[in-house]
């Protein structure tokens with residue numbers, strides 16, 4: 001499949017040397033596979049340089065009416081929503097869900113951007129298992145393009161970097177989470193997947209987040225793009241906190257959105273399947289398979305705490321005030337409100 005010379009409407013800008021040096025002080029671990037970062041378009045979405053080749057391929061990919069996309073800012077409950085959606089859409093086929101890992105059933109469209117660097121190739125090609133994984137991840141976009149319907153696709157990209165026809169063509173679900181819990185979860189994610197070589201502390205990570213220097217930031221721009229479309233008939237916008245509060249109600253909302261009905265028995269079984277404790281043990285969704293990958297920490301877990309409000313244990317007084325101001329500023333021109341933010 002060729003995507004060469006495809007149209008791309010946005011400017012992709014590399015960091016200037018001063019900013020690059022400043023940022024890489026915090027991505028200085030030996031395991032860092034990222035060689036540079038870029039900013040994209042008028043909102044300046046921050047992504048690894050490896051996204052540059054992928055950007056037009058994703059923007060121009062053909063979408064199909066029966067596609068189902070889950071788009072989120074990372075660490076917002078993506079995996080939980082993906083499994084829920086897939087099972088509802090596939091008539092609760094638990095046997096298939098167990099046999100085929102979620103990453104295969106529901107591919108992550110921009111996955112290759114982390115490994116599209118000279119550093120990554122040099123390190124990963126040393127070992128046969130890692131080399132095979134690198135190849136599989138690099139082929140995700142082509143595979144999705146030739147996949148049989150019905151396709152399930154995950155992305156952390158904002159709608160503006162996805163195919164323009166997406167929402168008018170197929171169904172999209174977005175889950176958002178209190179950004180203070182998102183940043184805590186994201187910080188721990190770096191301990192699990194160490195390929196960014198993050199070497200700073202939590203406070204420095206928080207600062208990167210609000211300075212829009214972490215992948216897929218600016219956080220609020222990303223979420224607001226989906227929020228603005230929440231009344232589009234093909235968009236279902238959810239909050240992680242509401243899902244935790246009432247999983248059966250969320251299952252019913254997703255089922256209604258997909259035009260499916262659910263029996264009480266199906267509801268009860270799926271709620272149980274999605275409970276944090278069961279999810280953590282479930283090898284098809286818990287990403288334990290990634291532990292074969294170099295720089296994935298075998299002592300940590302992808303499914304970590306699964307709670308709302310854990311951020312209180314991480315924020316000092318200064319950060320709480322910064323968060324308050326940052327959220328007020330970013331929510332001033334929208335009616336987006338998080339269930340946990342009063």
Ligand code: A3P
Pocket residue numbers: 072073074075076077078079080181184185186188244274275276279302303304305306307
């Ligand atoms: P924590 O790190 O706060 O525990 P994503 O899938 O977008 O990467 O989001 C990951 C976050 O969702 C993690 O948050 C993870 O523990 C939480 N999560 C995953 N599965 C869950 C479940 N079944 N119930 C509650 N939270 C879950």
